[in-house]
Amino acid sequence: MIPIDEVVALSRLQFAATAMFHFLFVPLTLGLAWILVIMESVYVMTGSPVYKDMTRFWGKLFGINFAMGIATGITLEFQFGTNWSYYSHYVGDIFGTPLAIEGMMAFFLESTFVGLFFFGWDRLSRVQHLLITFLVALGSSLSALWILIANGWMNNPVGAEFNYETMRMELTSIVDVIFNPVAQVKFVHTLSAGYVAASMFVLGISAFYLLKGRDTAFALRSFAIAAGFGLASTLSVIVLGDESGYTAGEVNKVKMAAMEAEWHTEPAPAGITVFGWPNEKEQRTDFAFKIPYVLGLIGTRSVDKQISGIHDLKKEHEVRIRNGMLAYAALTRLKGGDKSPQAIADFDKLKHDLGYGLLLKKYTPKVVDATPEQIAMAVNDTFPKIAPMFWSFRLMVGLGILFLFIFSCSFYFLIRKKLARQRWLLRLAMYSIPLPWVAIELGWLLAEYGRQPWTISGVLPTHLSASTLQPGSLYFSLAGFLGFYSFLFVIEMILMVKYARRGPSSLHTGKYHWELLDKPSASHDHTAKA
Amino acid sequence: MQSFSANKRFTRLPLAVEITLILIVKIALLTLLWKAFFSEPQTKKMRMPTSLVEQHFLSQPPAAPASSSPSHPSPSETRQ
Numbered sequence: 001m002i003p004i005d006e007v008v009a010l011s012r013l014q015f016a017a018t019a020m021f022h023f024l025f026v027p028l029t030l031g032l033a034w035i036l037v038i039m040e041s042v043y044v045m046t047g048s049p050v051y052k053d054m055t056r057f058w059g060k061l062f063g064i065n066f067a068m069g070i071a072t073g074i075t076l077e078f079q080f081g082t083n084w085s086y087y088s089h090y091v092g093d094i095f096g097t098p099l100a101i102e103g104m105m106a107f108f109l110e111s112t113f114v115g116l117f118f119f120g121w122d123r124l125s126r127v128q129h130l131l132i133t134f135l136v137a138l139g140s141s142l143s144a145l146w147i148l149i150a151n152g153w154m155n156n157p158v159g160a161e162f163n164y165e166t167m168r169m170e171l172t173s174i175v176d177v178i179f180n181p182v183a184q185v186k187f188v189h190t191l192s193a194g195y196v197a198a199s200m201f202v203l204g205i206s207a208f209y210l211l212k213g214r215d216t217a218f219a220l221r222s223f224a225i226a227a228g229f230g231l232a233s234t235l236s237v238i239v240l241g242d243e244s245g246y247t248a249g250e251v252n253k254v255k256m257a258a259m260e261a262e263w264h265t266e267p268a269p270a271g272i273t274v275f276g277w278p279n280e281k282e283q284r285t286d287f288a289f290k291i292p293y294v295l296g297l298i299g300t301r302s303v304d305k306q307i308s309g310i311h312d313l314k315k316e317h318e319v320r321i322r323n324g325m326l327a328y329a330a331l332t333r334l335k336g337g338d339k340s341p342q343a344i345a346d347f348d349k350l351k352h353d354l355g356y357g358l359l360l361k362k363y364t365p366k367v368v369d370a371t372p373e374q375i376a377m378a379v380n381d382t383f384p385k386i387a388p389m390f391w392s393f394r395l396m397v398g399l400g401i402l403f404l405f406i407f408s409c410s411f412y413f414l415i416r417k418k419l420a421r422q423r424w425l426l427r428l429a430m431y432s433i434p435l436p437w438v439a440i441e442l443g444w445l446l447a448e449y450g451r452q453p454w455t456i457s458g459v460l461p462t463h464l465s466a467s468t469l470q471p472g473s474l475y476f477s478l479a480g481f482l483g484f485y486s487f488l489f490v491i492e493m494i495l496m497v498k499y500a501r502r503g504p505s506s507l508h509t510g511k512y513h514w515e516l517l518d519k520p521s522a523s524h525d526h527t528a529k530a
Numbered sequence: 531m532q533s534f535s536a537n538k539r540f541t542r543l544p545l546a547v548e549i550t551l552i553l554i555v556k557i558a559l560l561t562l563l564w565k566a567f568f569s570e571p572q573t574k575k576m577r578m579p580t581s582l583v584e585q586h587f588l589s590q591p592p593a594a595p596a597s598s599s600p601s602h603p604s605p606s607e608t609r610q
Binding site for chain 1: 545546548549552553556557559560562563564566567568570571572573574575576577578580583584586587588589
């Protein structure tokens with residue numbers, strides 16, 4: 001007998017590992033493309049060659065990341081059919097369209113324009129080339145849109161109905177799927193996070209050149225664009241994260257209660273726990289330091305609506321699990337051949353709770369005869385572990401505040417023309433390069449782990465989504481993926497460090513630091529005057 | 531101080547060649563992974579036989595062909 005928990009756990013680990021590796025490449029592509037648009041726009045408007053060099057140099061780093069990242073997401077689609085066959089069947093009618101459009105965007109549109117970006121400098125006019133750069137940025141953002149529509153649907157499955165004949169969710173409104181509020185908020189929040197990551201990347205590398213006193217004119221201009229774009233993006237992430245909190249409160253109360261360790265429903269408006277120690281055993285938060293009203297305002301946009309606590313939500317879930325048992329019985333009756341109008345009506349009345357009934361399958365094959373103990377265990381399963389949610393959220397928000405500080409200071413000292421003396425800020429910017437990736441991965445952990453025990457929120461439990469596989473093959477494929485992504489990551493790091501260290505000298509224009517060192521007679525500060 | 535030419539590391543190949551070689555290796559590795567572990571998915575075009583899904587969810591033996599046979603698809607089944 002296959003230990004099903006091991007298969008599910010391995011399938012989850014494999015999907016999480018590949019998705020997190022894949023998302024190391026994505027944010028830089030999303031953000032750096034728009035930074036290139038800004039740089040090239042300034043070049044087109046001013047004709048100043050340093051902006052062309054900036055576009056070409058940062059474009060080179062963009063190209064390395066794009067080449068490493070492209071097709072790394074395809075491994076997730078491999079896993080759908082093999083490791084998550086029941087999930088694939090359940091969502092196939094919904095996901096077919098967004099995933100096909102995403103594939104078209106990523107492989108054809110984006111790749112074509114990226115090719116034109118690199119090989120079109122001498123073949124296209126300035127404005128034509130700028131248009132291509134703009135289309136690269138637009139294409140990468142649009143391909144992210146379709147994936148996030150699919151992901152948003154998993155959190156808030158609108159525009160679809162369960163069909164008992166085909167045993168899957170079927171599309172009722174593509175408009176509802178596309179304009180799903182969770183997907184829309186997720187899209188803009190993810191994009192903004194990518195912009196922050198790319199801004200910190202450009203800011204940190206430019207800070208490195210400034211600390212070394214190399215190519216200062218080039219570095220200062222890059223630093224200025226990154227500081228401005230990064231400041232605007234960080235503010236967007238914070239505002240859109242707040243909007244995300246509001247949306248989570250509406251459609252995913254569990255996620256909100258878990259990441260706030262909101263054990264009990266408080267009188268409105270609820271306070272937010274800035275710091276504390278979630279004590280899952282005692283169902284309370286020790287040493288809690290709260291700011292009154294804030295959580296209620298974020299989560300409900302009102303002063304009189306309550307944020308549901310974990311205890312009350314569990315009571316609601318118990319009712320839904322009991323309804324789900326009845327839905328399961330009605331479905332069994334239908335599948336047993338009774339297609340009478342009464343049998344169909346009975347199922348239709350309860351089918352929205354079928355997913356909750358399926359949670360019991362983890363504990364008993366006879367869902368309709370589940371014992372109170374089995375129901376209690378299924379109720380407990382409706383929440384992820386609180387501590388990882390609580391700490392991930394606080395760490396992510398803390399990093400967001402740090403980014404706001406770095407970009408604000410950078411912007412301020414640039415305007416006051418005092419940046420060169422702020423070596424602490426340049427060092428901080430340089431050492432902060434990896435931090436946006438940490439924040440982004442924490443955000444994904446909140447989104448995906450926070451949805452547990454569901455693959456499709458309230459509809460399909462994770463333990464029923466996985467295929468019936470041998471654990472051995474999962475261990476081998478997991479090892480294969482880890483090897484594959486580690487290889488790509490190491491190559492990316494080698495190439496990025498190599499070209500970042502060379503800086504604009506890698507453009508071979510003869511104007512920059514390393515090339516001037518090879519020509520001792522040339523002025524070192526030539527670029528600053530160029 | 532270290533010169534530009536001395537700073538060249540890892541390879542002396544142009545970036546375009548390096549990236550092309552990496553992409554070739556990447557495609558080869560992806561193909562290998564796919565062939566080894568994912569070339570025979572349980573779902574075809576994100577769809578499984580309904581009887582298997584019923585068995586998985588309802589712990590029932592596969593349904594009689596009349597109710598869910600591919601030869602008698604429901605209108606929604608034909609939409610794919």
